[in-house]
Amino acid sequence: MTDTTKRTRVRWLIITVLFIITTINYADRATFSIAGQSASKELGLDPVAMGYILSAFAWAYVLGQIPGGALLDRFGSKKIYVISLVVWSLFTALQGFAGFFTGLMAATVLFAMRFAVGLGESPSFPANARIVAAWFPGSERGTASAIFNSAQYFSLVAFAPLMGWLAHTFGWRSVFWVMGAVGVVAAIFFAKLIHSPTKHPWINKAEFDHIEAGGGLVRMEEASASNGAAFTWANVKQVLSSRMLLGVYLGQYCINVLTYFFVTWFPIYLVKARGMSIMEAGFTAAAPALAGFVGGVFGGVISDALLKRTGSLDIARKTPLLLGMLLATCIIACVWIEQEWLVVVVMALAFFGKGVASLGWAVVSDTSPKEMAGVTGGVFNTFGNIAGIVTPIVIGYIVKATGSFDGALIFVGAHCVITILAYFLIVGKIQRLELKAA
Numbered sequence: 001m002t003d004t005t006k007r008t009r010v011r012w013l014i015i016t017v018l019f020i021i022t023t024i025n026y027a028d029r030a031t032f033s034i035a036g037q038s039a040s041k042e043l044g045l046d047p048v049a050m051g052y053i054l055s056a057f058a059w060a061y062v063l064g065q066i067p068g069g070a071l072l073d074r075f076g077s078k079k080i081y082v083i084s085l086v087v088w089s090l091f092t093a094l095q096g097f098a099g100f101f102t103g104l105m106a107a108t109v110l111f112a113m114r115f116a117v118g119l120g121e122s123p124s125f126p127a128n129a130r131i132v133a134a135w136f137p138g139s140e141r142g143t144a145s146a147i148f149n150s151a152q153y154f155s156l157v158a159f160a161p162l163m164g165w166l167a168h169t170f171g172w173r174s175v176f177w178v179m180g181a182v183g184v185v186a187a188i189f190f191a192k193l194i195h196s197p198t199k200h201p202w203i204n205k206a207e208f209d210h211i212e213a214g215g216g217l218v219r220m221e222e223a224s225a226s227n228g229a230a231f232t233w234a235n236v237k238q239v240l241s242s243r244m245l246l247g248v249y250l251g252q253y254c255i256n257v258l259t260y261f262f263v264t265w266f267p268i269y270l271v272k273a274r275g276m277s278i279m280e281a282g283f284t285a286a287a288p289a290l291a292g293f294v295g296g297v298f299g300g301v302i303s304d305a306l307l308k309r310t311g312s313l314d315i316a317r318k319t320p321l322l323l324g325m326l327l328a329t330c331i332i333a334c335v336w337i338e339q340e341w342l343v344v345v346v347m348a349l350a351f352f353g354k355g356v357a358s359l360g361w362a363v364v365s366d367t368s369p370k371e372m373a374g375v376t377g378g379v380f381n382t383f384g385n386i387a388g389i390v391t392p393i394v395i396g397y398i399v400k401a402t403g404s405f406d407g408a409l410i411f412v413g414a415h416c417v418i419t420i421l422a423y424f425l426i427v428g429k430i431q432r433l434e435l436k437a438a
Contacts, residue, residue, distance in 0.1 A: 051396020058388025069378025093180025137214020146300020295355025
């Protein structure tokens with residue numbers, strides 16, 4: 001640790017790395033939504049089969065959350081994150097070989113490969129939350145969490161045009177091979193740049209003291225081994241019985257209905273319902289994604305500004321959520337809109353609102369018991385990503401039964417309203433949960 005009077009800003013390098021890794025994370029989730037239209041024709045997959053394949057990631061992602069969180073609390077964020085990144089990247093690349101099969105066998109192989117990607121990615125967001133809790137004081141945590149969370153939108157800004165071009169020019173298999181290679185390279189840079197605050201060679205004492213004085217859990221990683229004992233089912237029960245956290249979990253589930261519509265069916269919606277080519281859909285998907293990215297960063301900045309002004313976590317976290325979710329409900333208007341350009345504008349507004357409202361990970365960093373930050377984040381992500389199982393499948397059945405995406409848009413918009421109800425009727429006061437001794 002260097003020691004100079006001027007405070008270093010290493011924590012912002014850390015969040016930049018998390019942003020880049022999370023951008024790749026979400027791009028790998030979206031690979032099949034970009035390549036899927038071409039793959040489905042070649043492999044003979046109907047909308048229901050597509051729905052199950054699109055949901056496969058979330059089945060494993062959900063199952064891996066609590067075990068992944070426990071591994072993070074036991075072994076630390078860096079080691080588990082690097083392993084996670086390599087595993088999900090390798091299985092992303094392997095999906096490109098599913099073209100050797102057709103029909104049911106192709107669907108089964110793709111489901112298995114996407115299941116493995118989901119299992120590999122499962123520790124990533126709880127690890128992000130742990131790293132933010134360690135590196136950022138409370139007054140900066142909303143912005144930091146919003147930055148890594150906004151990568152889910154930026155991923156399509158950065159990669160949807162690339163993936164659309166790859167699928168159009170080199171075939172759908174190339175999407176998986178290129179994205180798998182990108183992830184392996186990213187793992188090398190992650191391992192070089194990410195360390196805990198107590199071990200990072202570039203941080204000085206002034207920055208360390210600033211983080212610690214503001215409530216940053218600077219020694220979280222060093223305490224990982226001893227805190228592993230905090231994982232007991234009695235402690236998990238305390239987390240699951242907290243009304244505050246259950247409301248947060250329900251809200252995250254509903255927000256993720258919108259997320260998973262966007263990263264699974266949205267490009268397919270543009271092709272099937274709006275008559276775009278696969279390359280047009282890839283580029284068009286970037287516009288709402290960019291709006292979501294801007295909204296995500298804006299929501300975090302506004303939240304931290306409100307926290308500094310009012311000192312109230314309730315006002316700081318709930319105000320952007322209310323305004324953002326109200327704006328996101330405008331997605332339902334696309335049912336009645338015929339002009340393609342106006343659909344894109346309305347989708348952009350909806351995802352801007354969703355971005356503003358996406359403060360769930362900041363709330364997790366605010367509320368998790370210090371001894372179980374990884375597990376609490378894992379439980380949060382378990383609930384949130386059940387939406388990744390439900391949403392693609394439900395929309396697949398709706399589209400097959402009605403021949404239209406109208407019901408799907410109403411289904412997504414209704415969950416925006418439920419998010420507001422969860423935070424304002426169930427959560428109550430936002431504060432850190434203290435575990436009771438057994």
